[in-house]
Amino acid sequence: xxxxxxxxxxxxxxxxxxxxxxxxxxxxxxxxxxxxxxxxxxxxxxxxxxxxxxxxxxxxxxxxxxxxxxxxxxxxxxxxxxxxxxxxxxxxxxxxxxxxxxxxxxxxxxxxxxxxxxxxxxxxxxxxxxxxxxxxxxxxxxxxxxxxxxxxxxxxxxxxxxxxxxxxxxxxxxxxxxxxxxxxxxxxxxxxxxxxxxxxxxxxxxxxxxxxxxxxxxxxxxxxxxxxxxxxxxxxxxxxxxxxxxxxxxxxxxxxxxxxxxxxxxxxxxxxxxxxxxxxxxxxxxxxxxxxxxxxxxxxxxxxxxxxxxxxxxxxxxxxxxxxxxxxxxx
Amino acid sequence: xxxxxxxxxxxxxxxxxxxxxxxxxxxxxxxxxxxxxxxxxxxxxxxxxxxxxxxxxxxxxxxxxxxxxxxxxxxxxxxxxxxxxxxxxxxxxxxxxxxxxxxxxxxxxxxxxxxxxxxxxxxxxxxxxxxxxxxxxxxxxxxxxxxxxxxxxxxxxxxxxxxxxxxxxxxxxxxxxxxxxxxxx
Numbered sequence: 001x002x003x004x005x006x007x008x009x010x011x012x013x014x015x016x017x018x019x020x021x022x023x024x025x026x027x028x029x030x031x032x033x034x035x036x037x038x039x040x041x042x043x044x045x046x047x048x049x050x051x052x053x054x055x056x057x058x059x060x061x062x063x064x065x066x067x068x069x070x071x072x073x074x075x076x077x078x079x080x081x082x083x084x085x086x087x088x089x090x091x092x093x094x095x096x097x098x099x100x101x102x103x104x105x106x107x108x109x110x111x112x113x114x115x116x117x118x119x120x121x122x123x124x125x126x127x128x129x130x131x132x133x134x135x136x137x138x139x140x141x142x143x144x145x146x147x148x149x150x151x152x153x154x155x156x157x158x159x160x161x162x163x164x165x166x167x168x169x170x171x172x173x174x175x176x177x178x179x180x181x182x183x184x185x186x187x188x189x190x191x192x193x194x195x196x197x198x199x200x201x202x203x204x205x206x207x208x209x210x211x212x213x214x215x216x217x218x219x220x221x222x223x224x225x226x227x228x229x230x231x232x233x234x235x236x237x238x239x240x241x242x243x244x245x246x247x248x249x250x251x252x253x254x255x256x257x258x259x260x261x262x263x264x265x266x267x268x269x270x271x272x273x274x275x276x277x278x279x280x281x282x283x284x285x286x287x288x289x290x291x292x293x294x295x296x297x298x299x300x301x302x303x304x305x306x307x308x309x310x311x312x313x314x315x316x317x318x319x320x321x322x323x324x325x326x327x328x329x330x331x
Numbered sequence: 332x333x334x335x336x337x338x339x340x341x342x343x344x345x346x347x348x349x350x351x352x353x354x355x356x357x358x359x360x361x362x363x364x365x366x367x368x369x370x371x372x373x374x375x376x377x378x379x380x381x382x383x384x385x386x387x388x389x390x391x392x393x394x395x396x397x398x399x400x401x402x403x404x405x406x407x408x409x410x411x412x413x414x415x416x417x418x419x420x421x422x423x424x425x426x427x428x429x430x431x432x433x434x435x436x437x438x439x440x441x442x443x444x445x446x447x448x449x450x451x452x453x454x455x456x457x458x459x460x461x462x463x464x465x466x467x468x469x470x471x472x473x474x475x476x477x478x479x480x481x482x483x484x485x486x487x488x489x490x491x492x493x494x495x496x497x498x499x500x501x502x503x504x505x506x507x508x509x510x511x512x513x514x515x516x
Contacts, residue, residue: 050492053445053499054365054465060446061370063360063377069352071378076385245371272371 067240070313070328078308078330206231207316211331214295219302221252224331226294226312230287236317237281239263241296244309245273248301254279257293261285267296287316307331347392348385355398356381359405365461366409368450376412380404402466403476406458413454448498455479456491463488 207228214223224241239256243249251267254277263279270276277296281287294312313328359380364373384391384401394400449457455477462473463484473488474481 050460050464050495051467054449054461057446057449058361058365058465061361061364061373063357063374065353065356068356068360068374068378068381071374072352072381072385075378075382078382244375270369270371272369274371 066315067311067313067328071311071330074308074311074328074330206234206318206321207237207314207327209312209314209327209329211312211329213307213331214297220248221297221299222305222307223295223297224307224310224312226314227291228294228314229291230289230316232289232318234281234287234316235319236315237263237287238315239279239294240313241277241294242270242311242313243275243277243296243298244306244311245270246300246306246309247304248299249273249275249305250299251275251277252297252299254294254296256295258287262287263294344388344392348388351384351397351401352381355401358398359401362402362461362466363405363409365449365465366406366458367412368446372409372412376405376408379408383408399472399476406462406476410454410458445495445499448495451498452491452494455483456487456494459484459487460491460495464492 207230209229210227212225212227214225217223224243226239226241228239230237241254251269254265254267256263256265256279262282262285264282266278266280268276268278275296275298277294279294308330310331311328312331356377360373360377363376363380364370367373367376380401383404384397391397391400449460452460458477459473462468462476463470468476470481470484470488473484477484479487
């Protein structure tokens, strides 16, 4: 192995397994490291087989960029939420709704909104399909969690009333507020503000989602509700709810408020112990504008389950969409 | 929307972060996958790593190599998670195997799947093997990433490779010599 040190400097330390997006479809185990491999062989390295095997193993996993984005955004929101929880007494949950109308104010927005929506909203805008998402996650309070359904975007999601309307002025303002808030939250870790607001959904054109914890939930059993507002007729829609592994986790069911047969439901347990619930608009169906509820139910141990660890993702497309738009966040 | 931003604003930092995400999420996802051994964990680790990176984005972006900085976060998170799971497992059995679940049964050498074999390597050896042989990092870079010495990287890597080879019934030159090299390191 000692001789490897001499060759290594030639390697690109930022080598990126990512750089050929088509690679995964080709699944060529030698793909773009073949140069390296040759070098290794010439260099007498006897272990090239290992790199190839590792690559093949790694290739089994294709990270879902959209889901990851939503998770990152949710965590960023959580960070700000947590740092706020550390430093202030949270009393403003109920005041949130009106407060959050003032999105864009970089002030203390207080509630545990999620910038996932913010992030994805602008994604939608880029794709000329303005998408907004609003996720309400549990306020981390001393008694654990309670869901706060704030300023439901279902009620007045698009003041402009225009389904095709791009993001309004809030588009620029809200991500800025988020950025501002998260930066302060994470760098100063003091009197941080959380960010996000249902107002974001004002920018949406296809769908908006609001998550909450079902009222019937108890210490050992919970229901997570996701209220999805559909703004335009959708020819494809897919809702994923992922419940992170926790002690005693087992699914007890799911339901949706769509018409009978409109959505197919699949529940799967991941290799890591999480449960993924999927709802997919059946082929040939069109989801008409309105609000649908997607609920998942599961048992869990009395402690250990946190709604904040759970996430949702909604992707949607219309008959004219060139690509799917998605919104996501945490509960 | 595959290549679009996390939150496109005119904020330069945010844009830089978005670009960074776009170009590195797969790389870090796969690294996390190899280190943790399951896709759920890989997703969590990757998301957390990016979130942490955003939390100290100024430092990350000023670093000589931002990817190397975040790679360290990924490796540390994976290690934390593995240790956490190992602790958890002492108390109760859970469904699903993780890398930390080590088997010392006599049939290890029969394992024909590199993933399963990797799972049986102790955390540090696994990290060394993955960073060196999958990621292509130098010994120095691996040492910096893991916070260990170059000497340790060398020994852990070579032992890790030997153990993997033995488990897979492969000679270290890549040939299959199951009968000959059936030992375990």
